[in-house]
Amino acid sequence: MSEVVPGYRREGPGTHPPLDFPAYRSSALRHPTAPLVALPHRLTEVTGPLLAEGRVTETDHDLTTQHAAEPLGERIVVSGRVLDEGGRPLAGTLVEIWQANAAGRYRHDGDRHPAPLDPNFSGAGRCLTDAEGRWRFVTVKPGAYPWKNHPNAWRPAHIHFSLFGRAFAQRLITQMYFPGDPLFGFDPILQSVPEAARERLVSRLDMDLTTPEWALGYRWDIVLRGREATPRDDEEDEP
Amino acid sequence: MTLPVTPAQTIGPFFAVGLIWADGPDVVAEGTPGAVRIGGRVLDGAGDPVPDALVETWQADPDGCFAHPDDPRGPATGGFRGFGRCPTDAGGRWAIRTLKPGPVPAPDGGAEAPHLDVSVFARGLLGRVVTRIYFPDEAEANATDPVLRSIPDPRLRERLVAVPDGVGLGFDIHLQGDQETPFLAI
Numbered sequence: 441m442s443e444v445v446p447g448y449r450r451e452g453p454g455t456h457p458p459l460d461f462p463a464y465r466s467s468a469l470r471h472p473t474a475p476l477v478a479l480p481h482r483l484t485e486v487t488g489p490l491l492a493e494g495r496v497t498e499t500d501h502d503l504t505t506q507h508a509a510e511p512l513g514e515r516i517v518v519s520g521r522v523l524d525e526g527g528r529p530l531a532g533t534l535v536e537i538w539q540a541n542a543a544g545r546y547r548h549d550g551d552r553h554p555a556p557l558d559p560n561f562s563g564a565g566r567c568l569t570d571a572e573g574r575w576r577f578v579t580v581k582p583g584a585y586p587w588k589n590h591p592n593a594w595r596p597a598h599i600h601f602s603l604f605g606r607a608f609a610q611r612l613i614t615q616m617y618f619p620g621d622p623l624f625g626f627d628p629i630l631q632s633v634p635e636a637a638r639e640r641l642v643s644r645l646d647m648d649l650t651t652p653e654w655a656l657g658y659r660w661d662i663v664l665r666g667r668e669a670t671p672r673d674d675e676e677d678e679p
Numbered sequence: 680m681t682l683p684v685t686p687a688q689t690i691g692p693f694f695a696v697g698l699i700w701a702d703g704p705d706v707v708a709e710g711t712p713g714a715v716r717i718g719g720r721v722l723d724g725a726g727d728p729v730p731d732a733l734v735e736t737w738q739a740d741p742d743g744c745f746a747h748p749d750d751p752r753g754p755a756t757g758g759f760r761g762f763g764r765c766p767t768d769a770g771g772r773w774a775i776r777t778l779k780p781g782p783v784p785a786p787d788g789g790a791e792a793p794h795l796d797v798s799v800f801a802r803g804l805l806g807r808v809v810t811r812i813y814f815p816d817e818a819e820a821n822a823t824d825p826v827l828r829s830i831p832d833p834r835l836r837e838r839l840v841a842v843p844d845g846v847g848l849g850f851d852i853h854l855q856g857d858q859e860t861p862f863l864a865i
Contacts, residue, residue, distance in 0.1 A: 444786045445751060450864075456687045457805035464689075466803035469724035470854045472862045477830055479809065479863035483783050484796050487747035488737060489762035527680040538697025546693040550731070564697035600691060602698060607749070608737045608796050609865055611807065615688040632805050633686045640685050663682045 446668045447481025448609040449525060457632035464628045465589050481609050481668075488608040491534045492568055501567040503539075503579040511561035513542025513580030515655040518616070518643065521573040522603060525666030529573025536602040537565045537577060544583030544597075553585050578655070584623055596623035596630065603662060610664040617642045618658065687806035692731045694800070695766060703764035706736070706777035713741070716847030717812060718774025721767050721799065724855030728771025732801035734852070736763040736775055736812070738794070743781030774847075782820055792820035792827065799852055809865040812850050813840045826863070835861050 459471035479485065504510050522530040540546045540563065543555040547563055565577045582597045598615040605611065617630065619642055624630055630638060640663075649657025690698075707714050717736075721729040739745055744755035763775035782790040795812040813821050821827055821840060830836045838860055841848035853860050 445749065451684050455684050459805055459808070461805055464803070464805065467805060468803075469727075470729065470801060470803035471805075472808060472859055473724075473855055474859055474861065476862050476864035477826070479811075479826060479865055481865075482785060482791065483745060483750060484737065484739065484791070484794065485865065486749050487745040489760065490747060491762065523682060525682050525684060527682055536697050538694060540693075546696055548693040548696050550692055562696070566697075600688075600694065600697065602690075606747075608798075611735075611798055612685065612687060613690050613800055613807065614685055615691075629689060629805070633688070637683065637686045640683055641688065661682075662685045665684055666681075 445483065445486050447486060448607060448665045449668055454634045455637050461632040464632055485609045486607050488604060488606060491604065492532050495534060496566045496568050501565055501577050503561065503563065503565045503577065506562055507560040509560045511541065511558045511580050516581050517576065517578055517649055517651060517655050517657040518599065518660065519576035519649055520660040520662060522569050522575065522662045522664065523573055524664050530605055530664065531569055531571045531573055533569050533606065534604050535567050535569065535575045537599050539563045539599045540582040540585055542580045542583050544585030589628060594623050594626065596621040596627050603664060605664040612664055615641060616660050619644055689802060689805050690733060690800035692802040694733055698733060699766060700764060704775045706760055706763040706775055713778055714776050715779055716774055716776055717841060717850060718772065718847065719849045719851040720771040721773065721852045722771060722854065726856060729801050729854065730767055730769045730771055732767040732799055734765050734773040735798040736795045737761060738796065739780040739783050741778050741781050743783045779814060785825060789823065792817050792824035808862045810860050810862050811839050815840055815842060830861055
């Protein structure tokens with residue numbers, strides 16, 4: 441049996457951060473230095489975990505209702521679609537998020553920022569995209585927080601996102617930012633992204649998503665790699 | 680239409696807030712006949728353990744099939760999840776419990792040797808790095824595997840083959856340094 445399957449498109453150099461980025465200090469001893477070995481996309485790479493079943497409950501998308509009372513902070517709705525490069529929606533794919541609370545503190549033993557924890561906020565959410573690739577979370581806007589990368593280093597407010605897509609080749613972990621944050625220019629993690637691609641990580645205020653008298657809405661679409669065309673030898677020549 | 684791909688960012692140090700699954704390392708449940716433990720350490724360029732990495736694995740079932748509609752043979756129906764996820768501990772250690780995959784058919788009519796695809800995410804890694812784990816009892820299949828064969832240096836090829844470690848198979852991931860793991864361009 442022939443197992444010729446189309447692979448996924450590979451991004452050029454202008455999309456992802458380089459793994460070696462000295463301004464992000466902890467990359468120094470953690471980035472590989474040898475050239476990468478080409479990995480053709482074969483069956484293992486064009487398939488991937490489809491984790492819909494039993495991974496998500498009805499309330500996992502609402503980070504403001506996971507405890508006895510509501511968390512403090514500015515309530516927001518964050519929503520968008522997961523699409524591939526061809527604009528095709530990725531339906532039923534798992535989206536996982538985690539974030540700091542409104543004071544800029546993560547519920548994690550390693551977070552030493554002396555800002556208060558919120559007993560009503562865990563900071564984790566999950567959902568599955570619908571048939572149009574849409575996802576939606578209700579949460580509070582995370583705070584900026586200091587870190588030890590360099591003197592007086594602060595991270596702009598962000599939400600971490602984990603995406604599976606439908607193939608191992610599409611796996612993506614990234615961060616979403618909020619529009620107009622004055623910390624952007626000081627943040628080596630955002631600045632590690634090639635300049636032309638940086639704005640793709642910034643959500644936009646969307647008054648259609650904003651719920652009157654209740655919550656501001658931010659929209660952010662996530663684009664995963666698309667499929668290569670079917671190999672030519674499987675196709676008839678088009679005129 | 681071509682939309683611009685969303686860039687990657689580091690997983691950061693606090694991913695345990697959102698990405699820990701109680702059953703993440705259990706690709707198969709404890710007690711599953713034939714289950715093998717595969718694990719090791721993630722180490723940095725100084726040889727120090729990386730205590731804030733996340734290791735994910737994806738693989739075929741023992742018949743070399745995938746539980747996925749894009750497997751042209753049709754999705755495997757045996758219920759094998761094929762996916763493992765394990766954060767490293769304070770010593771940089773990770774481990775999963777799984778079944779050894781079968782060989783996977785390749786486009787040229789040959790086969791890829793049994794393997795796991797591996798993603799590594801960590802604080803300090805601005806995107807994921809990808810490698811593969813092969814099996815030490817598959818010398819013949821490994822010798823003809825197209826990915827292993829594309830690595831000319833036998834010492835580097837060997838680094839992609841797990842080693843028996845007394846409790847299962849060991850596979851250390853060296854992000855950098857003399858022992859750097861060969862990473863693959865996905």
